[in-house]
Amino acid sequence: MGMYSKIVKYGLYLFWAFKDKSNRFKYWKELEESQWWSFERIKELQWQRMKNLLSHAYQNVSYYKMIFDKVGLTLKDITSFEDWKKLPFLEKDNIKNNLEMLIARNYKREDLLKNGSGGSTGSPVIFYEDKNKTDWRLAAPVRHNRWCGWDIGERQGCIWGAPRDLVEFGNIKAKLRNLVLDRVLILNAYELKDESMYKFAMKLKRCQPTMILAYANALYLFAKFLKDNKIEGIKPIGIISTGEVLYPERRELIESVFNCKVFNRYGSREVGLVASECSEHKGMHVNAENVYVEFVKKDGTPALYGEMGEIVVTDLCNYATPLIRYKIGDVGSPSGEICPCGRGLPLMEMIEGRTSDFIVTPENKFISGPGLSPLIMDLTGIKQLQFVQKEKGKVIIKIVKDDAFQEEEIRMLRSRLQKYTGEIMQIMFEFVDDIPKKQSGKQQLIISDISMKELSRTKGNEQ
Ligand SMILES: [Zn+2]
Incomplete structure (x- = not known):
């Protein structure tokens, strides 16, 4: 010491x-x-x-x-x-x-x-x-x-x-x-x-x-x-x-x-x-x-x-x-x-x-899941949400609304997220009745087809 x-x-x-x-x-x-x-x-x-x-x-x-x-x-x-x-x-x-x-x-x-x-x-x-x-x-x-x-x-x-x-x-x-x-x-x-x-x-x-x-x-x-x-x-x-x-x-x-x-x-x-x-x-x-x-x-x-x-x-x-x-x-x-x-x-x-x-942005920036918490924790009117990413330039946010829901929440979430993803990232919202849990009973915050692919594309794996 x-x-x-x-x-x-x-x-x-x-x-x-x-x-x-x-x-x-x-x-x-x-x-x-x-x-x-x-x-x-x-x-x-x-x-x-x-x-x-x-x-x-x-x-x-x-x-x-x-x-x-x-x-x-x-x-x-x-x-x-x-x-x-x-x-x-x-x-x-x-x-x-x-x-x-x-x-x-x-x-x-x-x-x-x-x-x-x-x-x-x-x-x-x-x-x-x-x-x-x-x-x-x-x-x-x-x-x-x-x-x-x-x-x-x-x-x-x-x-x-x-x-x-x-x-x-x-x-x-x-x-x-x-x-x-x-x-x-x-x-x-x-x-x-x-x-x-x-x-x-x-x-x-x-x-x-x-x-x-x-x-x-x-x-x-x-x-x-x-x-x-x-x-x-x-x-x-x-x-x-x-x-x-x-x-x-x-x-x-x-x-x-x-x-x-x-x-x-x-x-x-x-x-x-x-x-x-x-x-x-x-x-x-x-x-x-x-x-x-x-x-x-x-x-x-x-x-x-x-x-x-x-x-x-x-x-x-x-x-x-x-x-x-x-x-x-x-x-x-x-x-x-x-x-x-x-x-x-x-x-x-x-x-x-x-x-x-x-979440992976078009500029190859990785946004960590637990880090997203402060962006969403004070939103009212949202019972459940999930980020789904299937292509690099786009993320879909699935939302289960509750009675207190107001359009304002969506605008706020979009602008908060855009601060980190940049303007090019397309952010879409999809309202659903339910977000199914995984077999274990766990709710998953991000579902991504991209991040693992992007991870393995880095230099180390090409050698
Ligand atoms: Zn011990």
Whole structure:
């Protein structure tokens, strides 16, 4: 660890947390400790947090009061996880149709952060989070980043697409924070073209970040670009892949190009980090202090170890819009394995998570699927959407409308997308009654006949 990294870790980081009145540092410290607790002790902590959340939701969130009454439960009736499972699941539609009722009345709206999701499944949803949740949401990835060998104060390289998270879109304070504290080098996931990837590669070579964090497919695209162009000498200690499914053969290529291990991470905009791999790579450890995860089979019963089920999460930290038994739209499986690393955090596997593809523009720019989320998450009146690309100069956006739909949404989406695709790209809309799911129950955001063909057309495959 370099001198400057030490100054950041032991000085600046704490100072900044103090200045911002942020609990991020304190929470990270707590997480560093509790990861080594036994599974039983962690479960006890979850239960304490669950009880507090339920009692808050019952007293301050009219939606949950209504739900409790509907199923004939009171707080006193819930004395174990089993009782708690009598509460119904929360679907995306429930949030969309009842957002006002889901916001806790003991929070001031101006103190809350408006957040939203939609990129992975094409089903936009808006919710709020309180400051405490934001601190937890930012603390958990710090713990995971350290599992891959990075430490606070060290540089990161990052391929990311959410404008709000990108420093280049941020204010001066965010830029300053990045410069002295977070030290993240960013490649915009809307800008995956040869020229920008080359520039990014040169920056990484110069600054040698300890870790690289990116969406799975963008990471693969970048690794392939480096290989095809014989660019060597980028030496991170670890790589974190997130946002999309990481296919084994892609993981292999990424690991061989960077000559280090890839650590898979599964998270969502709604709850933050859900689960992630440690250096044993025996599955993903659930971020159990913050999130309670269930796996539910098609018949509604819990999936057993190794069985596939829909992932249902309860966010133990967000009191502003409590998400209790929320069907997040992914599929996974609980694992009964004990990890040799010694952490008590339970393990899970993703059987098929988010698969998204790229949109390819006429100028050969790849636009990453998870990066599209911010373009669509605040659109109202759209129940579901999907990008379909069959030819290079054209993308069709299939839309299932709901009652609140207005033509304005279409105009907005077109202009936002056109900013990244350029004017030559033809964007068409098609209104449909339904967008069929894949066999696994997953909704696919992008269907492309182009991106894989374009990928294999690059230099490396011609030799
Ligand atoms: Zn482990």
